[in-house]
Amino acid sequence: MFEGCTIGNRIPFIEAASRKVFEKVGIETSQAPFTCCPDPTGLKSFDNDVWLTMGALNLCIAEAEGKDIISLCNGCTNTLRGVRHQLAHDSLMKEKVNKELSKVGKEYKGTIDVKHFVDVLHDHLDKVKSAISKPLSGLKVAVHPGCHYMRPAEWMESDDPMRPKVLKELVAASGATIAEYEEEVLCCGSAVTNAYEEHGMANLKIKMDSIKRSGADVVVVNCPACFQQFDTKQRDLGKKYETEYDIPVLYITELYALAMGYSPDDIGLKFHRTRLKSILERLGL
Amino acid sequence: MSIDFEFRKLVMDHHIGSDLIKYCYQCSRCADNCPVTRVSFDFYGTSGYNPRSNILNALLGYKDAIFDADPLVIWGCTVCDTCDEVCPQNIELTEIFTFLKNESVKKGNAPEYLIEQAKAICDSAKAIPSQPAIERRREQLGLPSIVAPNVEEVQTLFKNIGSDKYLD
Ligand code: SF4
Ligand code: SF4
Numbered sequence: 066m067f068e069g070c071t072i073g074n075r076i077p078f079i080e081a082a083s084r085k086v087f088e089k090v091g092i093e094t095s096q097a098p099f100t101c102c103p104d105p106t107g108l109k110s111f112d113n114d115v116w117l118t119m120g121a122l123n124l125c126i127a128e129a130e131g132k133d134i135i136s137l138c139n140g141c142t143n144t145l146r147g148v149r150h151q152l153a154h155d156s157l158m159k160e161k162v163n164k165e166l167s168k169v170g171k172e173y174k175g176t177i178d179v180k181h182f183v184d185v186l187h188d189h190l191d192k193v194k195s196a197i198s199k200p201l202s203g204l205k206v207a208v209h210p211g212c213h214y215m216r217p218a219e220w221m222e223s224d225d226p227m228r229p230k231v232l233k234e235l236v237a238a239s240g241a242t243i244a245e246y247e248e249e250v251l252c253c254g255s256a257v258t259n260a261y262e263e264h265g266m267a268n269l270k271i272k273m274d275s276i277k278r279s280g281a282d283v284v285v286v287n288c289p290a291c292f293q294q295f296d297t298k299q300r301d302l303g304k305k306y307e308t309e310y311d312i313p314v315l316y317i318t319e320l321y322a323l324a325m326g327y328s329p330d331d332i333g334l335k336f337h338r339t340r341l342k343s344i345l346e347r348l349g350l
Numbered sequence: 351m352s353i354d355f356e357f358r359k360l361v362m363d364h365h366i367g368s369d370l371i372k373y374c375y376q377c378s379r380c381a382d383n384c385p386v387t388r389v390s391f392d393f394y395g396t397s398g399y400n401p402r403s404n405i406l407n408a409l410l411g412y413k414d415a416i417f418d419a420d421p422l423v424i425w426g427c428t429v430c431d432t433c434d435e436v437c438p439q440n441i442e443l444t445e446i447f448t449f450l451k452n453e454s455v456k457k458g459n460a461p462e463y464l465i466e467q468a469k470a471i472c473d474s475a476k477a478i479p480s481q482p483a484i485e486r487r488r489e490q491l492g493l494p495s496i497v498a499p500n501v502e503e504v505q506t507l508f509k510n511i512g513s514d515k516y517l518d
Contacts, residue, residue, distance in 0.1 A: 070478040073496050077484060081491040100475040100499040106429040107467045107477065110451040111460065112513040119471075119507060168510055169503040216431035217442070226435045250432075252385050257428035260461040264399070264426065267389035333491050 066094035067123070067145070069138040070101050071289035078333030079289060083137055083182065083318040085332065089196040089325050090189050094135060099123050102141040105213065106256040106290075109144070117158065118165045120148030121173040125166065134179045139288035143213035143221065145179040150220035181214060183287045183317065184223055187231050193238055198326045200240025201348060206320075207244045207281035207312075208232045209272075209295070211288040212252050235317055236285055239324040246279035248272050253294040269294065269302055273310050282344050283313050285320055292316060296338045313339040323350060351412055358411035364449040371409055371446060373439045378402045380433035380443055386426045399426030401433050401443055408446055416450060417457060424454050425461050455516050469517050472508050475499040 072079050087094060100119060103109070109116040123145060127134050136142040152159045153175055163172055186193055210224065210232040218226040227250055233243050251272050258265025273295075276284055286292050295314040303310050314337065322332045329350055334341055362369055381387045381402040391398030399422055407415045416423060424447070433443040454460060467477050474480075480496060488495060508514045 068496070070476045074476060074478040074480050074484055077488045077491060077493055080488075081493055084493070096494060096497045098497045098499045100504055101471050101477045103471055104467060104477055107464060108471055109448055110429070111455055111464055111468045111516070112511065113448050113452055114511050115508060115513050118511065119504065122503065122507070165507055165510055169500075169506050212430040212432070217434045217444070219434075219442075226431075252428055252430035252432070254385065254428055257386055257426060259463040260425050261390075261422065264386055264390045265428075268385050268428075271385075271389070333487075336487075 066096065067099055067102070067134050067136040067138075067141050069136065069141040069289065071293070072137050076289060076292065076336070078336045079292070079316045079318065080137065082316060082322040082327075082332040085327055086186075086318045086321045086325065090186065090192045092135070092185060092189065095130070095132070097126050097130065099126060102138075102144040105140050105144045105147065114161075116144070117148055117151065118162050120144050121152060121162050121166060122169070122171060124149060124175075124177065124179075125171045125173050127177050128174060131177070133177050135182055135185055136179060137182055137289070139181070139211045139213035140290055142179060142181040146220050146222075149175065149179060181221075181223060181287075183210075183214065183231060183235065186235060186317075186321075190234070190238060193235070193321070197239060197321075197324045199324055201320070201324050202240045204241040204344065204348065205244040205280055205282045206236050206241045207246050207276045207279050207284045208236055208249065209253065209284055209286045209291055210249075211286060211291045212250075214287060232285065232287060232317065236320065239320055241320070244276075244279040244281035246275045246281070248275035251275075253291040255290040255294040258294065258298070266298070266302060266305060269298060270306055273299065273302060273312070274308075276312060277310060281312060282347075283315055285315050285317050287317050299339055311340065313337065313341045313344060315341075323348070351414055353411040354413040355411055357413045358409070361408045361411075361446060361449065364445065370439060370441045371405065374405050374409060374441055375439070376402060376406060377438060379436050379438060380405070383432050383436045385430060385432070386428055390422070390426060399423070401427070401447070404450065405441065405443060405446065408450065417454060417459070421454070421459050421461070424450050424459075427451075458516075460516075465517060468513075472505060472514060472517060473501070475501045475504040
């Protein structure tokens with residue numbers, strides 16, 4: 066399992082919920098000494114060659130164990146699938162990368178696959194449904210699958226790049242209701258916020274206004290970067306534009322953990338910044 | 351504004367989708383769907399972020415218009431990959447933009463957060479290094495500790511590829 070830097074070293078409560086859900090569904094995982102994926106919106110912009118080579122290094126680590134990778138993060142999946150795709154189609158680049166890898170005693174062969182955990186859960190939808198013991202009826206959910214879960218479609222091969230539906234199907238399986246909103250495929254703006262906060266916040270406002278209009282109780286995500294953008298920036302956004310947003314954020318595996326009978330304390334929901342209290346009370350949790 | 355043929359060639363060579371970039375007909379669908387253009391571009395003026403102009407300037411070899419302008423011209427992109435999907439000519443715009451960003455790094459014009467992240471990765475093999483407080487939280491949550499990556503291997507890669515010199 067590729068937990069990634071953000072989940073592993075910053076918001077590990079998401080890993081806790083994910084592991085519990087995987088156990089219920091019968092998805093077995095193991096750990097490996099992975100490095101940063103590296104970040105497709107960060108290190109790739111810094112140096113594409115280092116990005117490709119480090120990505121291939123991670124693929125080598127999984128190849129050595131003969132196991133596919135399951136990733137908990139859109140960015141990591143995007144990098145690892147992107148590297149895999151590029152090296153499969155560009156033999157010159159593969160040679161160049163392998164020359165660098167040979168200096169650390171490794172060789173990339175291209176024998177394993179990389180999967181986003183959302184797709185794995187979707188493949189196990191029957192098992193997911195039978196593990197749901199406390200359906201979340203009455204909860205209105207806005208979904209945000211996030212850019213790198215489905216784009217570029219050429220190598221993500223997961224969902225429709227502009228009209229995604231997989232996350233909605235997963236949420237519906239929990240018994241919750243989908244709140245449709247106009248700006249579903251709009252980026253959370255995490256990357257541009259790092260460099261140009263002003264533009265990042267203006268973008269987030271468009272997104273959150275649209276979610277708010279939908280009447281959603283909660284927004285469900287499947288990427289730690291999007292999670293942090295919504296969870297940690299919402300208060301500043303509200304202050305800046307003098308609007309009360311107050312829409313809590315849940316990872317799809319947190320939503321599932323609750324629907325599978327775990328308590329908010331079991332999965333560390335208290336570590337969220339946005340307040341979940343009122344929706345948890347309504348759900349009787 | 352001058353045309354730099356060497357730069358033009360690098361742009362063409364970088365595009366893994368062969369030479370599709372030549373078929374850009376400036377329809378502006380990329381800019382119309384770009385979230386950053388939406389919040390930053392001033393309709394009557396020239397300020398703000400615009401992927402269509404970047405493709406035009408890269409294609410024509412107008413190096414100065416890209417690298418000697420406000421860094422927003424390159425670094426405004428939030429890498430949402432929407433332009434790639436909507437372009438009617440199937441141009442992989444973000445591939446070109448990655449190349450432009452890599453060049454901008456070499457000129458010392460990268461935003462600070464990017465260099466910080468690259469440094470963290472080179473120092474610890476992780477964009478977010480492990481911290482004692484989070485280690486404790488993992489334990490409280492019943493999580494196993496993270497298996498330590500091989501930092502030396504990562505440093506060797508950075509050094510051999512030669513990008514360690516852009517870290518300061
Ligand atoms: S959408 Fe494609 S063809 Fe149209 S302006 Fe943008 S890059 Fe050019
Ligand atoms: S990838 Fe960059 S240029 Fe393309 S639409 Fe997204 S923000 Fe705009």
